[in-house]
Amino acid sequence: MDFSISDELRVLRERVAEFVQQRVIPLERVIVDEDRAGSTTTLRALQAHAISEGLWTPHLPKALGGLGLGPMGMCALFREMGRSPVGARVFNCDAPDQGNMDLLVQTATEAQQARWLAPLVHATMTSAFCMTEPAPGAGSDPSNLRTTAKRVDDHWVIDGHKWYSTGGGAAGLLLVMARTSDDPRTGATIFLVPRDAPGVVHVRDFKTMGDELLQHREAELLFEGVRVEDDAVLGAVGQGFALAQTRLVPARLTHCMRWLGLADRALSMCRDYLVKREAFGKTLAHHQMLQRMIAENARAIHAGNLMSFHCAWMLERGLAKDARAYSSMAKTHVAQLLCKVLDDAIQMHGGLGYSEDLPFSIWYRSARAARIADGPDEVHDMVVARDWLMGRVELLV
Numbered sequence: 001m002d003f004s005i006s007d008e009l010r011v012l013r014e015r016v017a018e019f020v021q022q023r024v025i026p027l028e029r030v031i032v033d034e035d036r037a038g039s040t041t042t043l044r045a046l047q048a049h050a051i052s053e054g055l056w057t058p059h060l061p062k063a064l065g066g067l068g069l070g071p072m073g074m075c076a077l078f079r080e081m082g083r084s085p086v087g088a089r090v091f092n093c094d095a096p097d098q099g100n101m102d103l104l105v106q107t108a109t110e111a112q113q114a115r116w117l118a119p120l121v122h123a124t125m126t127s128a129f130c131m132t133e134p135a136p137g138a139g140s141d142p143s144n145l146r147t148t149a150k151r152v153d154d155h156w157v158i159d160g161h162k163w164y165s166t167g168g169g170a171a172g173l174l175l176v177m178a179r180t181s182d183d184p185r186t187g188a189t190i191f192l193v194p195r196d197a198p199g200v201v202h203v204r205d206f207k208t209m210g211d212e213l214l215q216h217r218e219a220e221l222l223f224e225g226v227r228v229e230d231d232a233v234l235g236a237v238g239q240g241f242a243l244a245q246t247r248l249v250p251a252r253l254t255h256c257m258r259w260l261g262l263a264d265r266a267l268s269m270c271r272d273y274l275v276k277r278e279a280f281g282k283t284l285a286h287h288q289m290l291q292r293m294i295a296e297n298a299r300a301i302h303a304g305n306l307m308s309f310h311c312a313w314m315l316e317r318g319l320a321k322d323a324r325a326y327s328s329m330a331k332t333h334v335a336q337l338l339c340k341v342l343d344d345a346i347q348m349h350g351g352l353g354y355s356e357d358l359p360f361s362i363w364y365r366s367a368r369a370a371r372i373a374d375g376p377d378e379v380h381d382m383v384v385a386r387d388w389l390m391g392r393v394e395l396l397v
């Protein structure tokens, strides 16, 4: 394993880190407040700046205006962007658009790319990935998929009910997973559906534990006899589950990197408080129970960083299939550490930590989703245990 990064990437990482520290973090509350009031003025200004600095959509190939970074490079930059909950959006790398763009780059036809990828690259449009359905439909187990796409004459008719289609209310493009046959492996297909197609009903954006933030609004959608042509099929008919896996492994990793950035920032903020605040005759930093809290979280962040880089390193070598269990381990580990770091950060700051004068409580509410979205902890553990029992996972790499 070689986790070293090139000089070029090191410089890029420093530039992104500086941009986030100096420009994004000071304005993140303004961006959130404007978003709640229906405005994107400050976000747009920062995005224009990211474009002028050559830091826009860095995950994409150079031919599409990106920086052609590959998984290791993405990890290195996404950690820096993740230090602010609005950071990824400033560089046009936020979920779900980033994963959707990557999937379109890999599998869409030229015509599909011209229609859908271009506006996503320029951030004139957003997208949503519509897989999950209310019970008894697809959730942890995608084989429960109920949404259907039926062949009628020379087109497809989609019927179904989705929820947790993040950003689906405001999106221009929906990537809709639908059942096209009963085959357990090849029974699903992804369709590129315009959000304004007749029959697509935006039932609501529903409230969750986390605050609504930019594109992160959870939509419930109905598909009522939505008619699409063959050119809406992404990849081939029957490839839906396979494409979802192609999308999810790297997308999961980019989540991990953003979460690591936020966890590291939260722990750094604790340092500032612990070295100044005094209790029982010494600074909090001198109390061993808090030192232990710091050490546990530092250890978890460091381990999560190495696990994520190891998985990215595998992807960089074309070992996506072998990387699956490692990406599951990284995802559960980092999701859990993010929740713990934020919970402990609140604890270490006492009443100030619980107040919204500091952002920990807001971040914590959103972070809780990390243990459910993109597959709950238990499902990732099931994958790890299964692959390990079959002798497919080498732990002492």
Ligand SMILES: Cc1cc2nc3c(=O)[nH]c(=O)nc-3n(C[C@H](O)[C@H](O)[C@H](O)COP(=O)(O)OP(=O)(O)OC[C@H]3O[C@@H](n4cnc5c(N)ncnc54)[C@H](O)[C@@H]3O)c2cc1C
Pocket (backbone or CB within 6 Å): 096, 128, 129, 130, 131, 132, 133, 135, 138, 139, 140, 141, 163, 164, 165, 166, 369, 372, 373, 374, 375, 376, 378, 379, 382
């Ligand atoms: C903030 C957020 C954003 C999301 N964004 C999207 C999106 O953009 N697009 C999309 O399609 N979906 C999205 N999801 C949905 C997410 O992928 C699902 O919530 C997740 O896959 C779990 O499905 P479910 O909610 O139906 O839970 P269920 O399938 O009902 O499972 C409930 C619980 O059962 C347990 N469980 C399940 N399987 C097992 C098992 N094998 N062993 C042991 N325990 C198990 C787990 O604890 C799980 O949490 C999002 C979810 C959240 C919270």
